[in-house]
Amino acid sequence: MPLVPLTSTRPDSSHKASRKSTASTTLKLFAPVAKLSSIRLILAIAARNGWDIQSFDFNSAYLNSTLDDDEVIYLEQPPDFAEKDPKNYVLRLRKALYGLKQGGRKWYEHLCIALADLGFNRAESDYGVFFAIDANNITVLAIHVDDCAITGSSTPLISEYKRRIGEKYPLTDLGEVSWLLGIKVARDREARTLSLSQHAYIDSILARFNFTDLKPSSIPMDPNLQLTKSQCPTSLADIARMRKIPYREAIGSLMYAAVGTRPDISFAISTLAQFSQNPGWTHWEAVKRVFRYLLGTKNLVLQYGGVQRGLEGYVDADGASQEHRHAITGYVFLVDGGAVSWSSKKQELVTLSTTEAEYVAATHAAKEAMWIRRLLGEVFRPLDGPTTLYSDSQSAIALTKDGQYHARTKHIDIRYHFIRYVVEAGTLRLIYCPTNDMTADTLTKALPSPKVKHFARALGLVTD
Structure with a gap:
C-alpha cells in the first residue's frame, strides 16, 4: 500500500499553513x-x-x-x-x-x-x-x-x-x-519507408460529433470565404444558439490531428481557433468543412523514406490578408520527403511590407532549424553542411545577407536579424523557390483544390 x-493525530493548522507556504x-x-x-x-x-x-x-x-x-x-x-x-x-x-x-x-x-x-x-x-x-x-x-x-x-x-x-x-x-x-505506425522494410496515420482517431472524432454522414470536401478551408469577427453573434438569440454548439471541443479534437500527422489542416485550425471565445454560425460551418475534408482524406498517411533527401525546410508568409493585419508564418521541415516539424502561426507584430513579413518568418524557421540540427547532432551525429531553407521571397533572402534595403527595413527589431548570424555561420542556406513549388504556402492561406492536393503530397501525405 x-x-x-x-x-499521531491530525496535524494542527499552523503546520498545514507552513507546509502550504513552502510548497508554493x-x-x-x-x-x-x-x-x-x-x-x-x-x-x-x-x-x-x-x-x-x-x-x-x-x-x-x-x-x-x-x-x-x-x-x-x-x-x-x-x-x-x-x-x-x-x-x-x-x-x-x-x-x-x-x-x-x-x-x-x-x-x-x-x-x-x-x-x-x-x-x-x-x-x-x-x-x-x-x-x-x-x-x-x-x-x-x-x-x-x-x-x-x-x-x-x-x-x-x-x-x-x-x-x-x-x-x-x-x-x-x-x-x-x-x-x-494514438498514431498508427506502419513500415515497409524492403522499401525502407515508414508511415504515420490517425485513421482511428479521425473516425472517432467524426463519430463523436455525428459528422460521419457529411459530404466529403476536397479542401479544408474555402479560399473565397473571409472569416472575421463581424461574423460573431451579437444578439442574445444568436449567442444562446451558439452556446449549444460544441465549437471549442471540435477545435480541440481537430488540433491533435493538426499537430500529429495532418499538417495540411494546420492553417485552418489556427485560424478557426481565434474565434473560440465567441464563434458564429459561419465559423461553425468552416469547422464542419474541416471535418468534411478529413472524412474524404482520412486514408492519407504521413510517409518517410523512399527517397533520401536529408533535412530541408520551406518557409513562407502570406502578408497581411487577415482582418487582424498580422502576417501568417508557415514553415515545414522534411526528412526523406516527409514532414517532421511544421508551424502555422500569426506573427506577433504587424509588418509593413511583404519583405519584412517573409524575413520575420524566415527568422522563426531558422530557430526551428537550429533546434533540429542540435537534436540530430546531440543524439546521432552533427550535420556536415548547412541546412537548406527554401523561400519564395528573393528580397527577404537578400536581406539575410546584407542591409542593402536599409531605408525600408531600418525599423525591424534587432532580434529578427538573428538569421543573418545563422547564415553567416554556415548553419543555414537560403535558396529561392518559386511560389508554385513552395510547400509552406499551404500553411499560410486557404488554397483551391489542385494546390491543396499538390502541397499535401509535397508534405509527404500519400494515400494508404
Whole structure:
C-alpha cells in the first residue's frame, strides 16, 4: 500500500499553513515529455537506417515514484477502510498518485535516475529523449509519460535495455511498434519507408460529433470565404444558439490531428481557433468543412523514406490578408520527403511590407532549424553542411545577407536579424523557390483544390 497511517493525530493548522507556504515556493510540477517533432524525427531516421522500432508501456507509472521527506501530504481515511478513528487519524502519502499535482514530475525524476544508472544520457535539446552509446551502437529512447518508443542500430541491444528497464519498473512489452500516442505506425522494410496515420482517431472524432454522414470536401478551408469577427453573434438569440454548439471541443479534437500527422489542416485550425471565445454560425460551418475534408482524406498517411533527401525546410508568409493585419508564418521541415516539424502561426507584430513579413518568418524557421540540427547532432551525429531553407521571397533572402534595403527595413527589431548570424555561420542556406513549388504556402492561406492536393503530397501525405 502506498499510504502509511500517521502515528499521531491530525496535524494542527499552523503546520498545514507552513507546509502550504513552502510548497508554493519549492514545488516543481512540470514534467517533460518527448515532443512530437522529436518522435517523428527519430522514427524517420530509424526508417532510413532500417532499425527496429519497439514500444512498451510502464504499468502504473506514477506509483513507482516516492515523495521526498519534505513533501508532507495527508489524506483522509477512506470511509469503509478506516484503520482507526477517522476523526483523529489521517494517512500520510508516501508515493505519488494519479491526480497529484507533482505526480508526473516525481515519476519523471525517478525515471531519469533509473535511466542514468543504465547508461542513458538525456538530450539537452529535448528532455523527453534519452540515448545510450555502446561501442559502435546507439540506442534511442523517446518517452511520453508512460508510453515509450525505443530504437537503435542493434536489435539485441534494444531487447537487453528493455529487459534491464523492466527489472527496475514493471512494464508491458508491446513488441514492434504499431501504435504510438494514438498514431498508427506502419513500415515497409524492403522499401525502407515508414508511415504515420490517425485513421482511428479521425473516425472517432467524426463519430463523436455525428459528422460521419457529411459530404466529403476536397479542401479544408474555402479560399473565397473571409472569416472575421463581424461574423460573431451579437444578439442574445444568436449567442444562446451558439452556446449549444460544441465549437471549442471540435477545435480541440481537430488540433491533435493538426499537430500529429495532418499538417495540411494546420492553417485552418489556427485560424478557426481565434474565434473560440465567441464563434458564429459561419465559423461553425468552416469547422464542419474541416471535418468534411478529413472524412474524404482520412486514408492519407504521413510517409518517410523512399527517397533520401536529408533535412530541408520551406518557409513562407502570406502578408497581411487577415482582418487582424498580422502576417501568417508557415514553415515545414522534411526528412526523406516527409514532414517532421511544421508551424502555422500569426506573427506577433504587424509588418509593413511583404519583405519584412517573409524575413520575420524566415527568422522563426531558422530557430526551428537550429533546434533540429542540435537534436540530430546531440543524439546521432552533427550535420556536415548547412541546412537548406527554401523561400519564395528573393528580397527577404537578400536581406539575410546584407542591409542593402536599409531605408525600408531600418525599423525591424534587432532580434529578427538573428538569421543573418545563422547564415553567416554556415548553419543555414537560403535558396529561392518559386511560389508554385513552395510547400509552406499551404500553411499560410486557404488554397483551391489542385494546390491543396499538390502541397499535401509535397508534405509527404500519400494515400494508404
